[in-house]
Amino acid sequence: MTNTDGAKPPQGPPAPDNESSTGGAGGKTHPAEGRMPTPHPHPTTGLHAHLIVTHPTFHLDITLTAAPGEVVALLGPNGAGKTTALRGLAGLTPLTAGHLRLDGTDLDRTPPESRPVGVVFQDYLLFPHLTALDNIAFGPRCQGATKAEARRQATEWLARMGLSDHATAKPRSLSGGQAQRVALARALATRPRLLLLDEPLAALDARTRLEVRSQLRRHLADFEAVAVLVTHDPLDAMVLADRLVVIEQGQVVQEGTPSDIARHPRTDYIAQLVGLNLYKGRSEGHTVHLEAGPDITTTEDLTGEAFVAFPPSAVTLYRDRPTGSSARNLWRCEVAGLETHGDQIRADLTGELPLAADLTTVAAAELDLHPGAEIWATVKATQTHAYPA
Numbered sequence: 001m002t003n004t005d006g007a008k009p010p011q012g013p014p015a016p017d018n019e020s021s022t023g024g025a026g027g028k029t030h031p032a033e034g035r036m037p038t039p040h041p042h043p044t045t046g047l048h049a050h051l052i053v054t055h056p057t058f059h060l061d062i063t064l065t066a067a068p069g070e071v072v073a074l075l076g077p078n079g080a081g082k083t084t085a086l087r088g089l090a091g092l093t094p095l096t097a098g099h100l101r102l103d104g105t106d107l108d109r110t111p112p113e114s115r116p117v118g119v120v121f122q123d124y125l126l127f128p129h130l131t132a133l134d135n136i137a138f139g140p141r142c143q144g145a146t147k148a149e150a151r152r153q154a155t156e157w158l159a160r161m162g163l164s165d166h167a168t169a170k171p172r173s174l175s176g177g178q179a180q181r182v183a184l185a186r187a188l189a190t191r192p193r194l195l196l197l198d199e200p201l202a203a204l205d206a207r208t209r210l211e212v213r214s215q216l217r218r219h220l221a222d223f224e225a226v227a228v229l230v231t232h233d234p235l236d237a238m239v240l241a242d243r244l245v246v247i248e249q250g251q252v253v254q255e256g257t258p259s260d261i262a263r264h265p266r267t268d269y270i271a272q273l274v275g276l277n278l279y280k281g282r283s284e285g286h287t288v289h290l291e292a293g294p295d296i297t298t299t300e301d302l303t304g305e306a307f308v309a310f311p312p313s314a315v316t317l318y319r320d321r322p323t324g325s326s327a328r329n330l331w332r333c334e335v336a337g338l339e340t341h342g343d344q345i346r347a348d349l350t351g352e353l354p355l356a357a358d359l360t361t362v363a364a365a366e367l368d369l370h371p372g373a374e375i376w377a378t379v380k381a382t383q384t385h386a387y388p389a
């Protein structure tokens with residue numbers, strides 16, 4: 001998160017406005033599994049936000065709704081406005097216009113510290129002088145629980161997070177993964193109606209990230225209020241969220257379930273995230289005439305503006321123009337770059353149609369691929385996927 005406007009993050013978990021909220025137990029399925037997201041929850045439940053924030057050189061204008069129990073990921077490239085949106089939701093950045101309603105209450109009239117909102121920051125922001133237990137007990141204590149009751153709840157949270165052995169540890173002696181779990185417990189212990197997670201896994205190393213991601217996934221599945229996660233990592237978004245809201249340049253460019261978005265990307269940024277070649281054109285029957293480039297033959301029969309996509313693995317490369325290939329799509333290209341991609345080589349091709357192609361190391365060597373090499377690329381119509389734009 002880029003802290004650009006100088007506002008300080010909250011120094012502790014804010015208190016909820018009532019005690020009726022429920023956190024913890026529930027028979028929910030896992031986020032991103034089974035449960036159909038509800039993009040337009042009932043007006044008196046869940047989140048209804050129209051966030052308008054104007055900075056001198058940036059304008060955010062997004063509508064965001066989420067039903068209780070739903071996990072929404074705000075996904076977007078650097079500078080898209082994710083942090084600004086999250087800070088708007090948390091009350092750390094004032095809205096220039098719009099509205100922010102949670103469970104039927106106007107939050108924009110509630111001071112940030114009184115909002116039933118829990119925030120988990122990328123860099124944890126635990127109280128350094130308090131033990132793990134007291135960090136978690138802080139929220140319930142602020143909400144009026146007795147010291148003993150607050151500590152009892154905190155003890156339960158530590159157990160749930162698998163951190164009972166670290167109750168007396170100070171944040172500086174916790175690992176990144178442990179600190180992030182304490183931060184999550186601290187936010188959840190206040191039973192927030194809106195949980196905000198700002199790049200919660202970004203500061204962790206790859207292995208810890210895997211572990212914390214799967215734990216977070218479990219806790220979010222049990223969480224019965226609205227959770228909004230900000231990330232630029234598509235994997236975090238796909239694994240943790242029921243619904244993705246993709247933001248580019250302060251606007252929502254696409255929203256839907258992770259599988260929907262992965263199958264039908266509508267911008268270059270999303271196509272790149274999910275690893276697809278994506279083009280826009282005008283479809284007539286089985287042919288999509290690209291706006292800038294050749295025609296692509298597809299199996300779908302469409303008329304009008306259309307996207308056509310195919311994965312890099314669907315591309316076959318030839319050094320010489322293939323004669324016996326049954327592929328309907330054949331383009332002359334030039335290798336612009338090569339990079340290792342898992343156990344494959346990804347070739348970045350320019351020419352008639354810019355595209356990415358994946359091939360094995362052996363195939364790359366046999367084709368003598370190198371930047372500047374001229375190459376023929378084919379894609380079968382059955383490997384492409386066309387859908388209305």
Ligand SMILES: Nc1ncnc2c1ncn2[C@@H]1O[C@H](COP(=O)(O)OP(=O)(O)OP(=O)(O)O)[C@@H](O)[C@H]1O
Pocket residue numbers: 001002004005006055056057058076077078079080081082083084085232
């Ligand atoms: N207080 C501010 N004053 C002026 N411009 C700002 C302010 N806060 C953010 N911006 C600008 O708003 C734009 C969006 O920033 P924001 O941090 O919300 O993006 P982001 O999607 O979270 O990016 P990142 O992934 O890099 O954190 C950027 O161009 C940023 O410079």
